[in-house]
Amino acid sequence: MNYLCRLAGAGMFAVSALASAQTPYADDEVYRGLGGKQGITRIVDALFEITLADPRIRDTFDGFDIPVVKERLAEQICEFAGGPCKYTGKYKNRDMKTVHEDLKLNNLHFNALAEDLQIALERNHVPSRVSNQLLAKLAPMQRDIVTAGGGAPQAKPDHGKLIATGGVTAVEGSAGGGIVPWALIAGYGTRDSWGASAFATRVATQDYSLVSYGAAIGIGDRVEISLARQDFEGELAPLDQLRIKQDIAGIKLRVVGDAVYEQDHWTPQIAIGLQHKKNKGVGGLGALGVTSVTQLGAKSASGTDFYVSATKILLEQSLLLNATLRSTRANQMGLLGFGGDRQGSRRLMPEFSVGYLLTRKLVLGAEYRRKPHNLGVDNEKAYKDIFLAWLPNRHFSLTAAYADLGTITIFNPKTQRGLYLSAQTGF
């Protein structure tokens, strides 16, 4: 109930925030944050310096009157930021579709300009919170400005998504946070291309360690296919020889919405997914005659989790929110099998993540994942963590977290807590 209340609260907050998107700010906080008219002129100058050297988009500007475009863009930014300006564009009324449609721009172009603007804002020492507020106004223009692409994904990866918008990789191999899958699709490919990522994660608590590694591919920013292996070990006698392995194959489909562009809508990006898990048996308990999770009370050694995830990036608040609902029979994610002597049927389990975008490359957050309690020998509890993800570029990211995995067996009542470290590479 507590969780539902918290979720409802976050939802109300999101709806009221989004109701104000796409219109200029009532006060001039963002305008002041950008440094007023002079600051905006400096930002637009820096933007064009970067853009006209950016091989992704520089050719698009060939033959246009750059000083005029800069002046109009500065007016538009000033107006959006709540400053004392009016956009006086030649097409009037901010009709961005008319201005850009002959340019045949795709998402890669749009994101490249957005990224160049982020860099220009950083160079001018604009606080990340203010940059995100400005981007929240510009992001919905994607619908008017992007008129090309959207066909079959091309063979060449385009690295076109903005940094951090592919998430990191959760311990079961899907794009998400550390322990919760999100609706984001793995890799940096836009809808016109594809991308991929590979990860390795280690969670070490007082008495156990979990190593997880794998890879995922994201196609057309729509479909994600992932493979992961988990290797769980006991570190404390009498379970110091314990070793359990599990393989996980996942598929995710983005059904609706866009977590980044739809800043003027309350609707999140929604994806459905499944994770098929195959437990490879129990090692190190041969002396007790235990070689399979079924001997610990599990109903079976393999199972499939189904989930639906909703992810929203609220740029105005620099927040990422995710809620996932999982239908599962898994014990400790499947490491202790599926179903058990206490209960064997599927149950719906909520999972939440919240992240604060400290900068465009640094996210501080927390996660919560509820789990069923099926096995008599396992006092299964929720997983929780607080994390810091650092994404310096599209090819590398590092996530550190402090994780609480609850108790793992009734034979060891200690709450298992420890450091979670994950490295990810991709494109």
Ligand code: HEM
């Ligand atoms: C949120 C994103 C964008 C905003 C707010 C924006 C805004 C503007 C504005 C205000 C103008 C001046 C129009 C006028 O003269 O009245 C303009 C023109 C132009 N923009 Fe954009 N733009 C965006 C994205 C892009 C992208 C992604 C590209 C290409 C990569 C691009 C290329 C151009 C070009 C070439 C012109 C000159 C067009 C002309 O004068 O006919 N824009 N844009």
